[in-house]
Amino acid sequence: MHTDLITFLLHMGDNTLILSQRNSEWCGHGPVLEQDIALTNIALDLLGQTRNFYQYAASLSGDGTTEDSLAYLRTVREYYNCLLVEQPNGDWGQTILRQFLFSAYQYPLYEKLKVHPDDTIAAIAAKALKEVTYHLRWSSEWVVRLGDGTPESHSRMIKALDNLWPYTGELFDPASYEQIAAIDSAILKTAWLDRVTAVLAEATLPLPGQTFMQSGGKKGLHSEHLDYLLAELQYLQRTYPGNEW
Amino acid sequence: MAPIYNNDTIQAIREILKDVCDPEIPVLTITDLGILRDIRLHDDTIEVIITPTYTGCPAMDTIAMEIRMALLEKGYPKVKVTSVLSPAWTTDWMSTAGKQKLKQYGIAPPDSRMAIPEDGVECPQCHTNHTRLLSAFGSTACKALYQCNDCLEPFDYFKCH
Numbered sequence: 574m575h576t577d578l579i580t581f582l583l584h585m586g587d588n589t590l591i592l593s594q595r596n597s598e599w600c601g602h603g604p605v606l607e608q609d610i611a612l613t614n615i616a617l618d619l620l621g622q623t624r625n626f627y628q629y630a631a632s633l634s635g636d637g638t639t640e641d642s643l644a645y646l647r648t649v650r651e652y653y654n655c656l657l658v659e660q661p662n663g664d665w666g667q668t669i670l671r672q673f674l675f676s677a678y679q680y681p682l683y684e685k686l687k688v689h690p691d692d693t694i695a696a697i698a699a700k701a702l703k704e705v706t707y708h709l710r711w712s713s714e715w716v717v718r719l720g721d722g723t724p725e726s727h728s729r730m731i732k733a734l735d736n737l738w739p740y741t742g743e744l745f746d747p748a749s750y751e752q753i754a755a756i757d758s759a760i761l762k763t764a765w766l767d768r769v770t771a772v773l774a775e776a777t778l779p780l781p782g783q784t785f786m787q788s789g790g791k792k793g794l795h796s797e798h799l800d801y802l803l804a805e806l807q808y809l810q811r812t813y814p815g816n817e818w
Numbered sequence: 819m820a821p822i823y824n825n826d827t828i829q830a831i832r833e834i835l836k837d838v839c840d841p842e843i844p845v846l847t848i849t850d851l852g853i854l855r856d857i858r859l860h861d862d863t864i865e866v867i868i869t870p871t872y873t874g875c876p877a878m879d880t881i882a883m884e885i886r887m888a889l890l891e892k893g894y895p896k897v898k899v900t901s902v903l904s905p906a907w908t909t910d911w912m913s914t915a916g917k918q919k920l921k922q923y924g925i926a927p928p929d930s931r932m933a934i935p936e937d938g939v940e941c942p943q944c945h946t947n948h949t950r951l952l953s954a955f956g957s958t959a960c961k962a963l964y965q966c967n968d969c970l971e972p973f974d975y976f977k978c979h
Contacts, residue, residue, distance in 0.1 A: 611953060614955040614956075617872075617876075618872060624874070699903075699905075700870075700906040
């Protein structure tokens with residue numbers, strides 16, 4: 574049984590690991606080389622954040638758990654990431670929008686966590702905040718470019734919003750272990766919504782109205798997409814246990 | 819028998835570590851980059867404290883290994899490399915000599931005015947400021963891609979971080 578602190582760290586690291594894995598699926602497939610590199614750079618930053626959260630969680634476990642065993646040897650129900658990050662890449666527009674919605678959430682979250690009483694959490698957040706600033710800037714620019722672009726790109730962004738919006742509610746519906754963060758989710762939601770509203774307005778995209786919000790990921794109840802993602806992510810260690818480079 | 823360290827040990831180690839370079843930007847040493855934070859002596863173990871530039875920087879594992887190798891070669895077998903995150907690394911810690919070396923190597927050094935300027939970063943080839951941003955992300959996490967409008971040469975810029 575994990576303590577709330579460990580589960581919270583896993584949740585934080587799972588969010589960044591799964592989004593990192595999704596973004597890396599674009600490696601070699603981006604629309605132009607610069608943007609392929611941008612997305613894989615973001616994937617690398619997210620992987621770095623994951624390692625920090627997992628290393629801290631592993632050090633607290635004290636039962637032989639390592640950052641690698643956390644990434645490669647847990648089953649789908651033992652992952653605590655939100656549903657948003659595991660959604661399939663879809664087209665470039667959906668990938669961009671998913672990154673933007675998540676970066677806009679990470680930014681105020683890390684801003685609060687960088688003054689967390691736990692020194693390690695505060696240090697990870699302060700470090701990561703610098704990186705998230707780039708991610709948010711880059712993804713915001715792309716949302717504007719595609720939303721306020723051609724009729725084709727505009728309609729694709731509307732479709733991406735329809736697809737992803739139902740997964741944004743979960744971000745502000747705290748799981749029990751998130752009490753560790755000691756952040757008022759209503760304040761976080763306001764900061765997120767202000768940012769999202771401003772960028773969507775500039776992108777000439779409508780802010781989606783009230784809709785049914787999906788949830789479950791933070792409790793380990795995932796969409797079927799995560800099974801396929803983990804099958805690929807964990808393939809090597811599952812097939813050749815303990816194998817090293 | 820455990821080696822005996824004295825007050826000169828830290829200075830000697832600092833000298834050895836002056837030759838450890840970043841594997842991605844081999845003209846810069848870890849001292850130039852401001853990655854080397856501290857050296858501590860515990861009984862028979864030397865602890866070298868480093869800090870990552872970016873959390874996901876894959877060069878950090880290589881740098882830690884190179885630190886151990888460099889010290890092993892000079893007769894310091896027991897070395898522990900610790901990575902600390904706080905305070906978070908900033909390009910302000912890069913030495914003036916380091917910035918100069920970067921420029922000569924063809925990478926524009928960090929510009930303290932802003933993280934990623936839209937234009938105006940000095941071209942390391944022809945030294946004009948008539949340049950533009952191509953991409954906020956470059957060949958490694960710490961760099962962005964620019965192009966010179968005069969000599970047309972694309973170049974890396976070390977992001978102010």
